[in-house]
Amino acid sequence: MRIKNLQIVSHKLLFGKPKRAAVTAVSMLAVLSLFGGVAAFGTAPETAAEAVLIRPIIAPVALPELAAPAPEDQTFTYQDRVERGDTVASLLARLNVDDQDALQFMKRDPVGKEIFQLKPGKTVQADVSEAGELLRLRYLNQRDSVLVVERHDDDQFVAEEKMFTETARVVMKSGVIQSSLFAATDLAGIPDAIATQIATIFSTDIDFHSDLRRGDEFAVVYEIFYDRGEPVRVGRVLAAEFVNGGKSYGAIYFQAAPNQGSYYTPEGKTLRKAFLRSPLEFSRVSSGFSLARFHPIFKNWRAHTGVDFAAPTGTRVLATADGIVDFAGQRGGYGNAIELKHPAPYSTLYAHLSAFASGIRRGVHVQQGDVIGYVGATGWATGPHLHYEFKVAGAYRDPLGVSVPLAMPLAPQYQSAFRQTADIMQSKLALVRNTKLAQFE
Numbered sequence: 001m002r003i004k005n006l007q008i009v010s011h012k013l014l015f016g017k018p019k020r021a022a023v024t025a026v027s028m029l030a031v032l033s034l035f036g037g038v039a040a041f042g043t044a045p046e047t048a049a050e051a052v053l054i055r056p057i058i059a060p061v062a063l064p065e066l067a068a069p070a071p072e073d074q075t076f077t078y079q080d081r082v083e084r085g086d087t088v089a090s091l092l093a094r095l096n097v098d099d100q101d102a103l104q105f106m107k108r109d110p111v112g113k114e115i116f117q118l119k120p121g122k123t124v125q126a127d128v129s130e131a132g133e134l135l136r137l138r139y140l141n142q143r144d145s146v147l148v149v150e151r152h153d154d155d156q157f158v159a160e161e162k163m164f165t166e167t168a169r170v171v172m173k174s175g176v177i178q179s180s181l182f183a184a185t186d187l188a189g190i191p192d193a194i195a196t197q198i199a200t201i202f203s204t205d206i207d208f209h210s211d212l213r214r215g216d217e218f219a220v221v222y223e224i225f226y227d228r229g230e231p232v233r234v235g236r237v238l239a240a241e242f243v244n245g246g247k248s249y250g251a252i253y254f255q256a257a258p259n260q261g262s263y264y265t266p267e268g269k270t271l272r273k274a275f276l277r278s279p280l281e282f283s284r285v286s287s288g289f290s291l292a293r294f295h296p297i298f299k300n301w302r303a304h305t306g307v308d309f310a311a312p313t314g315t316r317v318l319a320t321a322d323g324i325v326d327f328a329g330q331r332g333g334y335g336n337a338i339e340l341k342h343p344a345p346y347s348t349l350y351a352h353l354s355a356f357a358s359g360i361r362r363g364v365h366v367q368q369g370d371v372i373g374y375v376g377a378t379g380w381a382t383g384p385h386l387h388y389e390f391k392v393a394g395a396y397r398d399p400l401g402v403s404v405p406l407a408m409p410l411a412p413q414y415q416s417a418f419r420q421t422a423d424i425m426q427s428k429l430a431l432v433r434n435t436k437l438a439q440f441e
Contacts, residue, residue: 075127081122082120083314102133105149112147112157169223174218177213191224191234198237201271203276203278206244206249212244216242217243241429252426274342275368279309279317279318307388309385317353319340322367325360334352337349350373350386355374357374
């Protein structure tokens with residue numbers, strides 16, 4: 001259909017005086033909608049077209065007033081470990097608890113007061129209000145139970161010891177060393193207890209005081225135990241890989257018999273040597289073994305028959321090998337000292353201790369990695385450090401340079417079972433290693 005001329009009469013709306021006007025864009029749309037389409041469009045001659053007047057209209061719009069939402073009480077959850085020398089008050093302060101009512105309740109309640117038997121290394125978790133009120137506290141005082149102190153709606157506290165059924169979950173994580181192992185594990189969300197295990201596992205090959213390099217990488221598979229959906233304790237490292245200076249070290253945990261687990265290379269060779277390279281988990285060497293060292297106190301040259309590790313007072317001192325306590329007490333310039341007798345011809349000595357670990361006395365058997373004392377500055381010491389000596393057949397040797405024997409290898413009858421475990425763990429390590437800084441739980 002062809003429409004040549006189309007005219008309309010418009011009344012005064014936006015177009016001014018009423019007269020014959022060309023079809024406006026609005027009219028066009030109306031016509032097009034009626035006829036479906038137009039092949040040509042024209043305007044009659046002498047048709048006057050006036051400019052469209054556009055007038056902005058500004059009118060205030062009243063908005064409804066919105067009521068401010070009622071503030072919600074926020075709850076914060078904090079977790080920490082009991083440190084040596086802690087009191088309940090100092091521990092609660094670190095957990096951001098400022099609640100004298102809660103503290104007084106725990107002092108007088110028969111169950112709640114169990115928390116005052118603080119044990120270093122145990123985990124404490126607290127739910128705290130914005131004002132610092134204690135809402136809930138969980139103290140993992142035993143392996144199979146937890147002390148719970150809870151505030152009810154009426155502001156009354158209840159304390160009870162609950163048995164829990166643990167459920168283990170396997171966690172896989174990885175990280176890159178930028179400054180220290182602990183900094184890297186913190187960044188990856190790995191518990192300190194796992195970082196400590198990593199250092200212990202590889203301590204016979206890597207000196208974590210001096211061998212770490214920026215860019216070193218690690219991957220780890222470990223256990224976390226849960227109770228009712230909440231983590232209650234850290235388990236053990238099941239497998240780990242550490243790349244130090246371009247060289248890769250691997251470790252697989254394998255239990256040949258109940259309570260007889262150990263770490264092996266992926267090829268089945270034992271990682272455990274008869275002696276750890278260091279009696280401290282983390283420290284630095286402040287003075288090495290020397291036949292002629294200028295003594296800081298006596299101001300003369302004399303032999304330094306051991307290695308000094310600088311560390312804060314209270315740092316845990318570990319037995320570097322299985323042995324028997326031959327001496328524990330005061331020994332002249334050594335201050336508080338412990339001497340261990342190991343299978344012939346070896347013995348070790350740990351000096352300047354601030355204190356002895358519980359149960360350490362002459363004749364007691366200790367295992368490699370057991371805590372036997374704590375760093376101090378007793379005897380002839382200018383500051384807190386551990387003096388560590390290593391003897392072979394009564395002769396002093398450099399603890400950092402002496403060759404030490406390996407522990408017993410994995411027996412042949414367990415090799416097949418170990419191979420199956422190792423294959424599974426290596427697959428997990430490969431998964432987390434190939435997905436950089438991945439985290440799987």
